Amino acid sequence: MTAAGPPVEVLTRRLLETPGEFLAPTTVVPALVADLLALHGAVSLDQAAGALLRPLESPEARNWLGCVAVSSWLLADPTLVAPGSGERAWVFLTGDDLRELASLVPAPALVSEPDRREELARRALAALELVPAGETEAEAADRLTTLDSSERARVVAATREAEVRAEAVREAMHAKAAAEAAAKASRE
Template identity: 50%
Template sequence: MTREGPLLETLTRRLAETPPDFLAEPRLGTAGGVHVDAVVADLLRDLGGGPLEREALTAFRSAAPGRQRNRLRLILIVCWLLHDPWFRARGLASAAQRLLERGLDELAEVVPAERCLADADRREEIARLALEGLGLRPAGETEAQARDRLTTLSSIERRRVIAAARAAEARAREVREAMARQAAYDAQAKAMRE
């Protein structure tokens, strides 16, 4: 997040205006229509990259539906976002490839792709996540502000906090139950002595 990127409002507006083609079903085995690997290859070429190796393209294919479907749909959405003229003018192909290969996996487990477009906070989250993956921050923000705002919006961070809170509550419940058992045992032992 060291370099300044485009205005966040431009990116969230672009996400809100995502064409339906980028929400179409990704190719999963023989089902679905959009070849995500081809869309990614075209984007990376437009961002100044060369042709992708066959092995690199496998990250954007899936024979199994399920979790991969949402991940591939998020990749399509981010491809649309990164095809903005601001990114095309800056030769960010290698950073974009890393982002598309691995940067959306956790988000795909938590947030449905449609929600990343329908909800304003999720649009901002995916825009910020994309910028972070490219080593950029929104125009007009410091690194600390950009990081803080991404953490505040992060569905992934929210999931971690909720899991930690549940674990802490379970541990507190176990401690209370153990203390109640010990108090009952102590009371019984005292009654026997008297």
């Protein structure tokens, strides 16, 4: 990350205003992406690239295409559009990061959930090698780690496992406390 990008708030605001059509199942995602790449100065999609974005039947694939559509809307923000950034935009839209995010987050949540909006905005900035305005690279990286859905899912899963174990212990303690209270009451 080297260049200064726009403030994150500008991008999250744009995501909040995502037109409903971008999340509609009838959206032709390859056309959206082609327009976006043209905006970023890249050549149009070839047939092989377009095939990557063909509508697929599985729910996971449909969700990923929804994420691609929302991301296309985001990357079309004037503060992100720059000549020569088309390749980085393409890599972001079809890369592992967005696929991983799509495996964890429903596409509509990228619009409706504040944290998910911020995560997508920060991921997009990172993919375009931009640092959010007003932040250092380290601060931006730390914040993205905090928001990272896969990291959050992993941490929360670990927390849940630990809690299940701890809860069993606490249940035993609770039962013991209840028994002691009952014994005290009967003594009194």
